[in-house]
Amino acid sequence: MMEKQNIDWANIGFGYMPIGERFVANYKDGKWDEGNMTADTTITISECAGVLQYAQTCFEGMKAYTTCDGRIVVFRPDLNGQRMEDSCKRLEMPVFPKEKFVEAVCNVVKANADYVPPYGTGATLYIRPYMFGSGPVIGVKPSAEYQFRVFTTPVGPYFKGGAKPITIKVSDFDRAAPHGTGHIKAGLNYAMSLHAIVTAHAEGFDENMYLDAATRTKVEETGGANFIFVTKDNKVVTPKSNSILPSITRRSLMYVAEHYLGLEVEEREVYFDEVKDFAECGLCGTAAVISPVGKINDHGKEICFPSGMDEMGPITKKLYDTLTGIQMGRIEAPEGWIKEIK
Numbered sequence: 565m566m567e568k569q570n571i572d573w574a575n576i577g578f579g580y581m582p583i584g585e586r587f588v589a590n591y592k593d594g595k596w597d598e599g600n601m602t603a604d605t606t607i608t609i610s611e612c613a614g615v616l617q618y619a620q621t622c623f624e625g626m627k628a629y630t631t632c633d634g635r636i637v638v639f640r641p642d643l644n645g646q647r648m649e650d651s652c653k654r655l656e657m658p659v660f661p662k663e664k665f666v667e668a669v670c671n672v673v674k675a676n677a678d679y680v681p682p683y684g685t686g687a688t689l690y691i692r693p694y695m696f697g698s699g700p701v702i703g704v705k706p707s708a709e710y711q712f713r714v715f716t717t718p719v720g721p722y723f724k725g726g727a728k729p730i731t732i733k734v735s736d737f738d739r740a741a742p743h744g745t746g747h748i749k750a751g752l753n754y755a756m757s758l759h760a761i762v763t764a765h766a767e768g769f770d771e772n773m774y775l776d777a778a779t780r781t782k783v784e785e786t787g788g789a790n791f792i793f794v795t796k797d798n799k800v801v802t803p804k805s806n807s808i809l810p811s812i813t814r815r816s817l818m819y820v821a822e823h824y825l826g827l828e829v830e831e832r833e834v835y836f837d838e839v840k841d842f843a844e845c846g847l848c849g850t851a852a853v854i855s856p857v858g859k860i861n862d863h864g865k866e867i868c869f870p871s872g873m874d875e876m877g878p879i880t881k882k883l884y885d886t887l888t889g890i891q892m893g894r895i896e897a898p899e900g901w902i903k904e905i906k
């Protein structure tokens with residue numbers, strides 16, 4: 565076993581740290597090259613690259629963990645590979661095949677195994693695969709050349725000293741149009757969300773709740789996490805919409821709710837009007853797994869969940885403990901969820 569880096573794992577934040585090796589592959593003349601590992605943290609591209617002019621780029625986000633028995637694992641990377649294929653197709657970018665995607669992710673984690681934080685520190689190795697148009701375009705069209713990269717960076721525990729419930733606001737901005745790009749992991753979705761999140765923070769809120777752009781009556785998601793709600797009779801409900809990004813964490817939590825906790829689950833349209841009747845609310849994504857929501861502010865009107873502002877609701881907690889238990893190897897995983905790096 566490789567010696568770990570001498571880092572104060574529990575106290576590193578959630579930021580970029582340029583470390584070790586990354587994978588780079590280039591697409592040119594209609595095909596991907598073999599790709600290679602490099603220690604170079606910089607990229608040189610045309611001043612007229614598609615990504616710089618017309619934001620032709622998409623990405624993924626996932627983590628490598630050290631399990632309780634000291635193995636290094638990645639959680640469901642095949643789903644990230646599939647989602648990236650879907651993103652590429654919608655953005656007229658060449659697909660990087662999901663099998664090759666998983667292979668590249670595993671190779672980068674392996675090359676940086678000394679940076680995968682030890683079990684029990686709460687820290688993880690964040691993995692960022694992404695692709696961008698690298699060839700020049702001035703007329704609006706897809707680039708002819710692309711680069712696919714995978715880098716990793718160690719990140720600290722998302723919640724230091726336990727997950728405290730957050731307060732969110734109903735946003736006056738829209739995240740995604742009905743037939744737009746909300747369902748893919750495109751950089752452009754984040755570019756246009758920055759003003760909304762900076763505004764929300766300035767007003768004292770942690771996050772935005774976006775409603776459906778067409779009717780402003782249904783719950784969509786936040787800037788980077790899907791919603792799950794728990795009804796007063798312990799049913800787990802998540803919004804269904806074509807403009808929500810299909811979170812792998814959310815899909816996994818719904819499976820865990822049904823098959824590990826024996827709860828009833830529903831993926832359906834959720835009207836904002838019903839939200840006040842739920843018992844618990846959480847935001848789910850790779851970074852935090854679940855962030856409990858204690859309060860929603862709708863233009864000055866507050867919805868306070870019975871779970872309160874001090875701790876996660878009881879069902880949210882069970883979901884959190886079970887999924888993190890699966891990721892950390894304390895609880896047996898469903899077939900195919902855990903990819904061990906050897």
Ligand SMILES: *Cc1c(COP(=O)(O)O)cnc(C)c1O
Nearest residue numbers: 788789790809811812813849850
């Ligand atoms: C990445 C992302 C999520 C979370 O997805 P996970 O696969 O669970 O990490 C949710 N919403 C948006 C908009 C995202 O970009």
